[in-house]
Each structure stands twice: as C-alpha cells, then as structure tokens.
Amino acid sequence: MKKTIALIFALFSTLLAQESSKPDLKKVIDAVSKKYAPDKRIEIFEVEFYDKDGNLILKGETTQKEAKDELLSQLKSTFNIIDSIVVLPSPELGDKIYGVISVSVANMRAKPAHQAELVNQILMGSNVKILKKHGYWYLVQTEPPENYIGWIEEGGLAIFNKAELEKWKNLKKVIFIDYFGFVYSQKDKNSIPVSDLSMGNVLGLEEKESDGKWVKVILPDKRTGYVDKNAVVELNRWRNAVNLNASNIINTAKKFVGFPYLWGGTSVRGFDCSGFTKIVFKMNGFELPRDADQQSKLGIEINPGENFENLKPGDLLFFGQKAEDGKPEKITHVGIYIGNKEFIHCSGKVSIDSFDPKAPNFNEYRYKTFIRAKRLIEK
Structure with missing residues (x-):
C-alpha cells in the first residue's frame, strides 16, 4: 500500500514538474503581440488557445506572418500544436485584396456595423489593402504612413486584383x-x-x-x-506645385474656421482634432498619421519657452494628461501654432484660441493641458 502511494506521489510530482516547465501560454502570446502589434490601430495579432485531445489549438488572425512564425517557434518544442492562425489578407479573398475608395468620403468603423464607432474617414481615390470580409463589410488597412485598420461598407470600395489596381494607378x-x-x-x-x-x-x-x-x-x-x-x-x-511651409499651412488651416467637429472625421464633412491637422497638411503635400498621439511622434521637439517665444507658426501643439503621480502621459488633442501665442484647432468647431490670459480668445483649459510642441517644417 505504501509503495502504491509512493508511486502515485512520484508520478504526480513528475507530471507537476512537467506542467510547471511549460511556458505560460498567455504570457508568451502577450509578449509576441507586444513585440509585433503594440498598436492595435495599425496591426492585428489576436490569438486564443485551448486544449483538445492533448493537442494545443491556436486560433486567431494576424497581419504579421513573422509574429505567427515566432509564436509557433517558441511553442512547438513543448506542445503538439494544431495551427489555425490565419495570416491576413484572408485566403478567402483570393487575389482581390486591393481596394480603392470610390465614394467622396468612406466612413471607417471600429466594427462591421453602422452603429459602431467612427474611427476614420478615407477620401475617394485612396488605396487600401483588403484584409477580410464580413457580410457586406470589408476590413481594410490604409496606406503608409497612416496604416489604419477598420471596417468599410462594400458600396464605398472598388475591389481589384493586382493587375486591375495597376491599370487604375496608371x-x-x-x-x-x-x-x-x-x-x-x-x-x-x-x-x-x-x-x-x-x-x-x-x-x-x-x-x-x-x-x-x-x-x-x-x-x-x-x-x-x-x-x-x-x-x-x-x-x-x-x-x-505644393510648397510645405508655415504660411501655406496656416492659410489652409484658416480656410476651415467654423467647420464642425466630428469624432473620427478627417474630411471637410467634419474633423476631429487630428483629422483637422491631417487634412491641412495633406492639402500641402504631407501625409500625417491618423491620431494625435501618433502625430506627436514626428518632428523635432521644441522648448516653447516661458511665454511661448520659441514657437514658430506651423508647429504642432499637443495637449492632454501630463505624466505625474504615477500616471503615464496621454496625448488627447493637437492644434497648429499660428504666432502671437495663438493656435488653430478643432474642438467643437475649428477656431483660433490663445495662450495669452489677457486675450479675449484665451483658452484656459488648453493652456493648462499643453504638453509639448513639435516642429515638422522649418520654412
């Protein structure tokens, strides 16, 4: 009896040791995701796992083949893997993985539904990569430097194979x-x-x-x-002919004064803050990334000085939550400096506000939440 108990205990200990030597699957998947798809707005790595008859089933999708390869490489020596991870574009699309926006402004949504959040807009003639289809919605990714991912209705998209796309491009x-x-x-x-x-x-x-x-x-x-x-x-x-300089940026920005704010908007139909700066720079030949925090990664940081004396017209201004009390910095707003302590931005509508407490258009909230300035243009 004692020998039987000892044998069972030894077997249990062996199994426990083997189990504890296996990698933590969630941590491995999270690490690969963090490496290859840290920003879910521009990359996809969604993988789940479960056990079936002693096999490890990996199921999901990714836009990064390298991410899938690395995950399988880390796990194959420990587990008997059944790979069900799809690398996008989905094979179901065949060679029709190229799209061009065919309506004036295509609304990109977070999910394939009209009631889903509007996250972006794409202008007619813009190229997109088609990733997969759900009903009459397509998951697409915009071109660099934006690379934004979201859902667009079929009716706003011309769908091509590579040869057809080249014909359009030509x-x-x-x-x-x-x-x-x-x-x-x-x-x-x-x-x-x-x-x-x-x-x-x-x-x-x-x-x-x-x-x-x-x-x-x-x-x-x-x-x-x-x-x-x-x-x-x-x-x-x-x-x-376009000339990216401060004067042209400011003149373009002022053309939109009074235009309404629209969350997710990047067109003259309505802007959010970063959509406004994006269209202003676009119409001067320069493509900005989609969101304010992404735009804040460009350019040279400028010390504004105590009275904003170091800023130049055309500098991008970023606002939000400063890093303090253990909380990370969070960029939530962007505007364009136009000189004389004034800036133009879209909040409610496109307007010109001031950092000067004595000015009639002083914006106390933006003054208090200003974080940094970045310079993208020198002229």
Whole structure:
C-alpha cells in the first residue's frame, strides 16, 4: 500500500514538474503581440488557445506572418500544436485584396456595423489593402504612413486584383481642390449627379473628352462623368506645385474656421482634432498619421519657452494628461501654432484660441493641458 502511494506521489510530482516547465501560454502570446502589434490601430495579432485531445489549438488572425512564425517557434518544442492562425489578407479573398475608395468620403468603423464607432474617414481615390470580409463589410488597412485598420461598407470600395489596381494607378489623375462639389452625368450642373466630391478626392482623367469648362473623369468603380475644370488640378502638377511651409499651412488651416467637429472625421464633412491637422497638411503635400498621439511622434521637439517665444507658426501643439503621480502621459488633442501665442484647432468647431490670459480668445483649459510642441517644417 505504501509503495502504491509512493508511486502515485512520484508520478504526480513528475507530471507537476512537467506542467510547471511549460511556458505560460498567455504570457508568451502577450509578449509576441507586444513585440509585433503594440498598436492595435495599425496591426492585428489576436490569438486564443485551448486544449483538445492533448493537442494545443491556436486560433486567431494576424497581419504579421513573422509574429505567427515566432509564436509557433517558441511553442512547438513543448506542445503538439494544431495551427489555425490565419495570416491576413484572408485566403478567402483570393487575389482581390486591393481596394480603392470610390465614394467622396468612406466612413471607417471600429466594427462591421453602422452603429459602431467612427474611427476614420478615407477620401475617394485612396488605396487600401483588403484584409477580410464580413457580410457586406470589408476590413481594410490604409496606406503608409497612416496604416489604419477598420471596417468599410462594400458600396464605398472598388475591389481589384493586382493587375486591375495597376491599370487604375496608371491612369492620369486629377485632385479636387474645392470644398465640395459634384461629378455630373452631363456637362450641365442641372444634370443628375454621378457622385458628390470633397476636397482631396482623386479621380481618373479622360483627356479626350475634356474642354474649356469641363473635364471628363473616371471614378475607381468605373463610373464616369463631368467636373468643373476650375475645381480640379492635374495630380502630378499639383504635387510639384505644393510648397510645405508655415504660411501655406496656416492659410489652409484658416480656410476651415467654423467647420464642425466630428469624432473620427478627417474630411471637410467634419474633423476631429487630428483629422483637422491631417487634412491641412495633406492639402500641402504631407501625409500625417491618423491620431494625435501618433502625430506627436514626428518632428523635432521644441522648448516653447516661458511665454511661448520659441514657437514658430506651423508647429504642432499637443495637449492632454501630463505624466505625474504615477500616471503615464496621454496625448488627447493637437492644434497648429499660428504666432502671437495663438493656435488653430478643432474642438467643437475649428477656431483660433490663445495662450495669452489677457486675450479675449484665451483658452484656459488648453493652456493648462499643453504638453509639448513639435516642429515638422522649418520654412
């Protein structure tokens, strides 16, 4: 009896030792996620695990093949693994993994539902990578430097394979530079519209049917129509002409004074704070990342001085929660310095406020929550 008990105890101890020598699966997965997908807005690494008949089932998805490979490498010597981790884009999409936005402003949502949070907007003519499909929603990722991930309705997207995308890319393009407008079905502003337009939209150009007043354009989804020639500029010519300097940044920003705040907005339909700075810089040829904290990582940090005397017009100003009392710093707002202690930003609406307590437009809250300034342009 004693020998039996001793044998059972020895076996139990061996099994316990073997179990304790196995890595903590959650910690391993979390470590890989932190390494390859620290920012969930721009990368995906979602993996769960469970045991089935002595096998370790790994199930989930990731945008980083390297992350999956490293996870499997760390676990394969200890576990009998059944790998069900999908590397996005989903194989179910086949070769149709390229998209171009085909509506003036596509709303990107956190989940595939109309009631889900609006996290971003993407302008017509912008390229996206398609990651997977759910019903009539597509999970897409915008181009660098933004790389934002979210859900877009099928109706706002032209879906291509690589050859079809290259054909679209090779078309001569125009950029729409007015606030709002339309593509018309005929050379007549009273004709039925083909689509509305917003500042920054990019369309294909049909040169052979353009004249002194109208240009014929091609939308990414092959719809065609006519646009007022004065509202568009040939894209390459526009890119060569734009001059990223403080004066142009401020002049562009002031064009939007009074425009309303919209959480998740990055278009003239409505901005959030970082969407405002993003469109201002975009219309001057420079692409900013999507959110304020991401934008704060760019440029050279500037010591503002006791009275903001070291700041220059065009500097980006960042606001939020300062690191104190054991709490980490948290950037929650961004604006653009315009000189004389004044800055332009979008909070409620686009407005010009001041750091000067004596000024009528003094903003005490922003004064108290100012964290730092970053300089992206020197001219």
